[in-house]
């Protein structure tokens with residue numbers, strides 16, 4: 001009884017998927033197993049997360065055992081920032097497909113609007129201040145031509161973008177044959193990005209919300225990268241807790257229900273079987289207009305996925321994440 005959102009090409013994307021960033025191979029294998037068991041069919045990954053092979057192993061087991069059919073699965077992966085160049089599109093998706101042990105993915109996204117350079121040893125090229133340098137020759141329309149070929153070649157059913165702002169989406173819409181079907185962005189009660197969401201909706205581009213629960217786990221990642229930043233816990237916001245108590249639901253379920261009600265797809269990440277089930281079980285209650293108003297009023301324009309090492313991109317406004325540097 002999966003619930004779907006229909007894309008502008010008629011394909012159907014499950015409204016809730018499992019996000020897979022920041023989990024070890026072992027954690028991810030257990031989590032994907034538990035997610036499929038719980039009824040998840042939409043899995044969001046990317047080469048940048050380093051877990052496509054682990055996910056591929058689980059998918060192969062499920063497909064070989066006949067426990068799920070390929071057409072029931074909805075697999076999303078992405079063209080990494082270091083490969084965001086026309087000639088790298090096809091070889092890069094082919095590497096993902098080999099790792100995932102699949103013939104096609106359901107959605108292929110350009111992971112970021114900017115392109116990053118790497119050194120010969122695979123490390124990121126940094127400027128004198130230790131910031132990543134974007135490739136100013138990046139041309140979304142040129143990359144998009146190669147993305148469109150992937151649909152023609154059957155390597156993906158749909159194509160889209162991620163972390164694109166309104167201007168970037170609008171420019172692509174004017175310069176494409178196949179319209180992007182999806183824009184995956186950070187979206188939650190503290191970073192609502194209403195203008196961007198409404199624009200995408202009006203243009204028939206389905207929005208997927210990453211970090212829908214505020215990505216608590218990012219604290220660990222930031223600490224590992226030497227970044228110390230206090231981040232709010234969205235599940236601890238008094239209004240969210242109050243609404244949850246009124247419905248006998250958890251704060252996470254309220255945060256997800258709110259996203260779904262705004263017509264947006266959500267990909268909460270969890271490696272815990274109980275929480276995975278919880279996050280899928282959000283269709284049996286409804287927020288009142290008053291509750292929705294309370295949640296809308298929480299917007300703080302606060303981006304959680306704000307990494308200092310991306311700030312070199314800031315000098316090139318054409319690739320900037322909107323609102324990235326506001327907190």
Ligand code: A2P
Nearest residue numbers: 211212213214215216217252268269270271275
């Ligand atoms: P865990 O994987 O241990 O469940 P986001 O999807 O916004 O990135 O948030 C993911 C973070 O939220 C992870 O730290 C995850 O931890 C935690 N999380 C996921 N689902 C729930 C839930 N239902 N209740 C509480 N925490 C959750």
